[in-house]
Amino acid sequence: MPEPVLTVYPARSVITMNPSLPRAEAVAVRGDRIVEVGTLASMQPWFDAHEHIVDDRFSSNVIVPGFIDPHLHPTMAAVLLPMNFVTATEWKLPWGTVSPSMTPEAFLNRVAEIEAAVENPEEPVFIWGYHQLWHGSMSRPLLNKINATRPIIVWHRSFHELYLNDGALKFLHITEAEVGNRKQIDYPNGHFFEAGLGYAVNRLNPTILAPEKYAEGLERLKQVVHFGGHTTIADMATGLFDFDAEWLMLKQVIERDDTPFRVELVPDAARLRASKGSNEAALAFAKSLPEQNTHRLRFSDHIKLFADGAFFSQLAQLQEPGYIDGHHGEWITPPEKLEEAMRIYWNAGFKIHLHVTGDLGVELGLDLLEKLQWERPRFNHGFTFEHFGFSTPEQVERIAKLGASVSANVYYLYELSDAYARHGIGFERASQMARLSACFANGITTALHSDFTMAPAEPLNNAWVAVNRINSTEQLMGPEERITAEQALAAITINAARVIGRADDIGSLRAGKKADFTVLRDDPLTTDPMHLKDIPIVATVFEGRPFPIERTGR
Amino acid sequence: MTPLTVLGGYLGAGKTTIINGLLASLAQATGNPRIAVLINDFGAINIDAKLIRKHQGRTVELTSGCVCCDIQDDLGSALDALRGASFEQVLVEASGVAYPAKVANYALTWPGYRPAGILVAVDALNVEDQKKDKFIGHLIDAQITEADLLLLTKLDQLDCNHRQTLRDSLPTRAVRVDHGCVDADILLAATLSRPDSPVVKDHSDQFRTLDYQSDRILDHDRLLTFLDELPEPVVRAKGWIHDNQGAWWLQSVGKRWTLEPATAIPDGTNLVFIALAKPGTGAMLSGLKHALQGL
Ligand SMILES: [Zn+2]
Numbered sequence: 086m087p088e089p090v091l092t093v094y095p096a097r098s099v100i101t102m103n104p105s106l107p108r109a110e111a112v113a114v115r116g117d118r119i120v121e122v123g124t125l126a127s128m129q130p131w132f133d134a135h136e137h138i139v140d141d142r143f144s145s146n147v148i149v150p151g152f153i154d155p156h157l158h159p160t161m162a163a164v165l166l167p168m169n170f171v172t173a174t175e176w177k178l179p180w181g182t183v184s185p186s187m188t189p190e191a192f193l194n195r196v197a198e199i200e201a202a203v204e205n206p207e208e209p210v211f212i213w214g215y216h217q218l219w220h221g222s223m224s225r226p227l228l229n230k231i232n233a234t235r236p237i238i239v240w241h242r243s244f245h246e247l248y249l250n251d252g253a254l255k256f257l258h259i260t261e262a263e264v265g266n267r268k269q270i271d272y273p274n275g276h277f278f279e280a281g282l283g284y285a286v287n288r289l290n291p292t293i294l295a296p297e298k299y300a301e302g303l304e305r306l307k308q309v310v311h312f313g314g315h316t317t318i319a320d321m322a323t324g325l326f327d328f329d330a331e332w333l334m335l336k337q338v339i340e341r342d343d344t345p346f347r348v349e350l351v352p353d354a355a356r357l358r359a360s361k362g363s364n365e366a367a368l369a370f371a372k373s374l375p376e377q378n379t380h381r382l383r384f385s386d387h388i389k390l391f392a393d394g395a396f397f398s399q400l401a402q403l404q405e406p407g408y409i410d411g412h413h414g415e416w417i418t419p420p421e422k423l424e425e426a427m428r429i430y431w432n433a434g435f436k437i438h439l440h441v442t443g444d445l446g447v448e449l450g451l452d453l454l455e456k457l458q459w460e461r462p463r464f465n466h467g468f469t470f471e472h473f474g475f476s477t478p479e480q481v482e483r484i485a486k487l488g489a490s491v492s493a494n495v496y497y498l499y500e501l502s503d504a505y506a507r508h509g510i511g512f513e514r515a516s517q518m519a520r521l522s523a524c525f526a527n528g529i530t531t532a533l534h535s536d537f538t539m540a541p542a543e544p545l546n547n548a549w550v551a552v553n554r555i556n557s558t559e560q561l562m563g564p565e566e567r568i569t570a571e572q573a574l575a576a577i578t579i580n581a582a583r584v585i586g587r588a589d590d591i592g593s594l595r596a597g598k599k600a601d602f603t604v605l606r607d608d609p610l611t612t613d614p615m616h617l618k619d620i621p622i623v624a625t626v627f628e629g630r631p632f633p634i635e636r637t638g639r
Numbered sequence: 640m641t642p643l644t645v646l647g648g649y650l651g652a653g654k655t656t657i658i659n660g661l662l663a664s665l666a667q668a669t670g671n672p673r674i675a676v677l678i679n680d681f682g683a684i685n686i687d688a689k690l691i692r693k694h695q696g697r698t699v700e701l702t703s704g705c706v707c708c709d710i711q712d713d714l715g716s717a718l719d720a721l722r723g724a725s726f727e728q729v730l731v732e733a734s735g736v737a738y739p740a741k742v743a744n745y746a747l748t749w750p751g752y753r754p755a756g757i758l759v760a761v762d763a764l765n766v767e768d769q770k771k772d773k774f775i776g777h778l779i780d781a782q783i784t785e786a787d788l789l790l791l792t793k794l795d796q797l798d799c800n801h802r803q804t805l806r807d808s809l810p811t812r813a814v815r816v817d818h819g820c821v822d823a824d825i826l827l828a829a830t831l832s833r834p835d836s837p838v839v840k841d842h843s844d845q846f847r848t849l850d851y852q853s854d855r856i857l858d859h860d861r862l863l864t865f866l867d868e869l870p871e872p873v874v875r876a877k878g879w880i881h882d883n884q885g886a887w888w889l890q891s892v893g894k895r896w897t898l899e900p901a902t903a904i905p906d907g908t909n910l911v912f913i914a915l916a917k918p919g920t921g922a923m924l925s926g927l928k929h930a931l932q933g934l
């Protein structure tokens with residue numbers, strides 16, 4: 086067989102994220118790998134020895150390493166994406182940009198527009214993104230005014246409550262006789278919350294989790310991931326709903342030739358323990374998982390554990406002085422049980438990813454990590470604090486000293502810092518969510534993630550938040566914690582690769598690495614920082630194959 | 640409506656032992672009441688399967704739902720599945736890190752269920768340390784506050800002078816539970832839901848009981864005030880009542896009481912009160928009897 090031809094991509098500039106050669110003019114690729122990053126002149130020895138073609142489709146663009154989102158949830162995304170987004174913040178989706186609906190009227194008008202466009206009068210319409218802060222009060226009568234017979238289901242942006250119109254109540258066989266006088270269900274307003282939400286959701290599940298819906302959702306996720314410029318993502322809790330079903334569907338939908346990215350799979354230790362009966366059995370299963378790896382789907386030695394509660398629900402566990410209203414967060418895993426599981430995976434050499442949202446969650450993670458380091462020291466152990474909502478400067482130093490990494494959801498700052506300053510924890514701590522500059526100053530490997538669907542799966546948007554720290558109400562929050570554009574780019578490429586244990590192969594552009602690029606219209610390191618999120622993404626290249634990105638616009 | 644009792648408390652407080660004790664105690668009860676036990680996923684599954692079968696009961700293992708959204712609701716699904724299966728009692732073991740009142744809300748939300756009390760197991764030996772722990776201190780306080788009735792375990796391992804300090808520090812009614820020796824008749828609402836159920840006379844030296852029978856029709860408003868003001872040593876009250884607004888089943892566990900409209904019950908009023916035996920309990924029960932006569 087003849088050697089594959091070299092393909093050379095000249096660019097306006099190549100940002101490599103390789104500190105030994107930060108900038109270049111072209112990348113030469115053979116098959117799925119980079120053979121050289123440099124200039125056309127420097128590559129001459131390759132050209133002399135091998136046939137090559139120059140593909141100049143990106144010659145007026147900037148090539149950066151393929152973006153990596155080290156923490157999102159394909160399963161949750163697959164549930165959400167078939168729904169219609171009507172949100173207070175902008176969401177760029179492959180099938181159109183969702184422009185913000187900032188008032189009650191705008192919200193209802195948009196719902197009415199969406200409803201009117203659906204032909205079959207019986208087809209349920211799912212809306213996601215309602216938030217009382219912008220959209221005022223919601224109710225069954227308001228939705229009935231749009232259409233009382235077609236089922237209309239409106240989800241709160243947090244996913245923790247929903248509203249149903251008459252048609253939806255009928256569709257789900259929920260009657261006044263049954264729930265009219267029950268708590269946490271406001272029947273006249275069609276409002277289901279807390280335990281009441283579970284009641285409605287159990288009725289909705291056959292519809293929203295139907296295999297064909299789920300497959301449709303995963304197809305949409307594929308588009309979203311490509312559209313955001315990613316070439317690698319990590320599923321940071323495989324088995325969240327049902328391990329076997331998720332794995333089967335991922336193989337069917339993702340392991341296909343038209344998928345321009347790979348997925349690192351990190352199993353959810355708690356779910357595994359529940360299904361296998363013990364931590365030991367779960368560990369044995371986790372160790373066996375790499376045998377099932379396919380080309381794009383890969384298990385390794387990473388595991389997900391959970392500490393404290395959801396950030397969006399103000400269930401993060403806080404140190405003093407806590408929440409303004411005096412309520413307390415929640416532990417997802419009892420601290421002793423977390424310690425048990427952590428010890429088992431630590432001693433087995435696994436890289437532990439710990440979900441922490443509040444500074445007390447971080448504190449617990451640090452105490453346990455310190456204990457395990459004392460019992461059985463490990464270097465390069467890959468322990469990663471996931472989300473990293475609230476923290477203290479002293480904790481950042483401890484993270485550095487214990488050799489851990491941070492994978493942050495910086496979008497919290499954008500979407501929630503104003504509300505949390507006013508209604509949650511006060512300005513000082515709210516403005517210091519995602520304490521990122523301190524992480525870089527302490528030499529911590531720091532990455533950014535979307536936790537999609539908690540934040541848009543748009544690495545450039547996350548980079549924009551981290552660099553500017555301007556929130557959704559246009560306030561500057563914690564300017565000392567702004568990071569540079571270069572640090573932000575590292576956080577969505579090489580550092581993200583480190584966090585998921587693949588830095589040898591991806592995350593920067595150098596000879597020998599996978600030929601994964603993201604191709605941008607503008608240079609993210611020299612452009613006005615306020616423009617970062619709006620840089621058009623022209624294409625991605627996944628393992629040497631270009632995948633153009635079409636912009637449709639609504 | 641099926642009574643739903645929540646059993647909360649932190650890890651190591653002895654919830655599993657208590658469940659096994661309750662099942663063993665139910666086995667002695669007349670009519671062999673059917674009970675469903677829902678178990679949380681952090682606990683080791685040590686529930687005695689034979690005991691469960693004896694009650695034609697069912698255990699359902701609950702896993703913690705998805706943390707970021709609420710697409711999955713195991714407890715809700717279990718309650719849906721149990722509906723219509725004619726259980727006389729559902730017992731939900733809350734996870735060690737759960738706020739039990741939140742779990743008890745399911746009984747208010749889910750059709751077909753009514754709340755029958757929040758029991759919280761407290762590890763007498765370790766609770767003082769737990770309350771000071773920086774990670775779980777607030778949680779322990781909240782669990783104790785939310786309880787209708789506290790179940791004190793490991794009290795026998797605590798030296799004598801600490802026992803009183805502990806009792807003084809606890810806000811609500813607390814029952815001693817040694818090695819899972821518990822009486823379903825005291826903790827669960829199910830055992831006296833039929834008029835033909837016998838009234839247990841004496842439970843152990845830990846309790847004193849008061850029986851009250853009358854043919855008089857009671858005054859409803861005065862009855863409600865009486866129930867609100869039941870003195871703290873009373874940990875359980877149950878029976879049937881005829882008053883000027885109808886016929887009722889009374890169930891109280893700890894500080895929570897419910898009156899449910901009743902049909903097919905004998906005439907008159909027949910109540911039993913179970914109180915912790917403490918100095919002064921005898922006088923308190925005589926006072927109760929006097930108060931009942933004035934209703
Ligand atoms: Zn998480």
Ligand SMILES: [Zn+2]
Binds near residue numbers: 322
């Ligand atoms: Zn997540």
